[in-house]
Amino acid sequence: MEALVCKKLGDPTLPLSDSSPIFVSNDHPIPNLTSPTSVRVQIKATSLNYANFLQILGKYQEKPPLPFIPGSDYSGVVEAVGTGVTKFKIGDFVCSFTALGSFAGKIVAEEKDLFCVPDGCDLVAAGALPIAYGTSHVGLVHRARLSAGQVLLVLGAAGGVGLSAVQIGKVCGAIVIAVARGTEKVNFLKSLGVDLVVDSSEGSIIESVKKFLRARKLKGVDVLYDPVGGKLAKESLKLLNWAANILVIGFASGEVPVIPANIALVKNWTIHGLFWGSYKIHQPKVLEDSVAELLSWLAKGLITINISHSYTLSEANLAFSAIKERKAIGKVMITFGDNRETRSRL
Ligand SMILES: NC(=O)c1ccc[n+]([C@@H]2O[C@H](COP(=O)([O-])OP(=O)(O)OC[C@H]3O[C@@H](n4cnc5c(N)ncnc54)[C@H](OP(=O)(O)O)[C@@H]3O)[C@@H](O)[C@H]2O)c1
Numbered sequence: 001m002e003a004l005v006c007k008k009l010g011d012p013t014l015p016l017s018d019s020s021p022i023f024v025s026n027d028h029p030i031p032n033l034t035s036p037t038s039v040r041v042q043i044k045a046t047s048l049n050y051a052n053f054l055q056i057l058g059k060y061q062e063k064p065p066l067p068f069i070p071g072s073d074y075s076g077v078v079e080a081v082g083t084g085v086t087k088f089k090i091g092d093f094v095c096s097f098t099a100l101g102s103f104a105g106k107i108v109a110e111e112k113d114l115f116c117v118p119d120g121c122d123l124v125a126a127g128a129l130p131i132a133y134g135t136s137h138v139g140l141v142h143r144a145r146l147s148a149g150q151v152l153l154v155l156g157a158a159g160g161v162g163l164s165a166v167q168i169g170k171v172c173g174a175i176v177i178a179v180a181r182g183t184e185k186v187n188f189l190k191s192l193g194v195d196l197v198v199d200s201s202e203g204s205i206i207e208s209v210k211k212f213l214r215a216r217k218l219k220g221v222d223v224l225y226d227p228v229g230g231k232l233a234k235e236s237l238k239l240l241n242w243a244a245n246i247l248v249i250g251f252a253s254g255e256v257p258v259i260p261a262n263i264a265l266v267k268n269w270t271i272h273g274l275f276w277g278s279y280k281i282h283q284p285k286v287l288e289d290s291v292a293e294l295l296s297w298l299a300k301g302l303i304t305i306n307i308s309h310s311y312t313l314s315e316a317n318l319a320f321s322a323i324k325e326r327k328a329i330g331k332v333m334i335t336f337g338d339n340r341e342t343r344s345r346l
Pocket residue numbers: 048049050051131132135156157158159160161162179180181182185200227228248249250251252253254274275276277323324326328330
């Protein structure tokens with residue numbers, strides 16, 4: 001089978017050659033079922049998350065031994081089942097996530113770790129959902145308990161997790177303020193009916209957000225969703241309401257922000273560090289219920305997944321470039337078979 005192998009740490013955007021840290025193996029061994037309750041999935045789509053890029057660079061918190069097959073969330077079709085499998089049969093559409101290994105034609109998972117992709121869901125879109133949408137759903141719904149009428153401020157709002165937070169915020173009935181860089185991203189977010197979109201390339205975001213809050217007679221931001229960190233996060237703290245919730249999601253800017261504890265005390269802020277993957281170990285039911293709910297929202301059209309870039313495995317360096325160069329609006333995917341032209345509804 002086809003598999004993308006990371007042989008050394010380095011920049012995965014380099015053209016695939018001897019100097020690249022990644023290469024495509026065309027005769028990688030097909031994984032065998034590992035237990036009576038395991039399932040082999042023929043992968044149709046796997047998404048790129050910023051963490052996949054950081055992991056190959058050697059800058060992610062989890063550092064697997066070399067060589068490894070990167071890749072985390074995926075969708076596909078069941079092609080083999082163990083003798084004890086009860087939930088799935090050959091031909092079923094499924095999606096899931098894994099620590100490693102989805103940048104390959106096939107993967108083996110335990111049936112308890114797979115989700116059924118409901119009728120009406122685009123199979124490629126389902127491969128983009130677990131991590132990005134799962135992180136935002138657990139953060140906004142489970143941790144910050146975002147409710148209708150609250151003000152949600154999303155940084156990096158056109159990125160993978162950011163765009164999912166915007167959509168989930170709207171489903172929750174929140175007033176959503178989105179921050180993104182550049183006209184294309186801003187126009188895209190406006191087309192989704194976001195309450196206010198601020199272009200971060202035009203200087204400080206504070207004045208435009210304050211003006212909006214004043215006009216709508218709102219006191220401040222109730223929930224800050226921050227996958228970016230750095231200067232933007234620091235500025236955003238000035239917009240927060242009394243008893244605001246801060247979701248610390250990631251540091252795409254490369255800079256970990258400092259949140260002063262004295263101000264958190266005076267303003268009664270709650271700061272949530274959120275590592276979505278760790279729910280799999282500590283509270284798997286929360287994570288499973290969350291992904292199942294998101295798939296039902298996808299089937300009902302409450303959320304839609306925008307795939308701005310789609311590549312084959314042998315174009316993986318281009319896929320990583322789209323992430324590195326901040327070109328992605330929503331998700332970047334690697335697809336297999338004849339799915340390249342498949343797009344979800346906007
Ligand atoms: N906590 C968790 O469990 C969890 C789960 C998933 C992801 N994450 C983290 O969330 C962050 C975003 O992940 P993602 O998959 O959504 O990535 P992504 O699709 O590449 O989006 C990142 C966004 O960050 C913004 N950004 C600002 N400064 C940047 C910089 N210097 N370099 C790159 N992007 C910059 C970009 O928006 P503009 O160009 O519009 O500024 C971009 O849209 C990453 O740090 C990732 O590790 C955390």
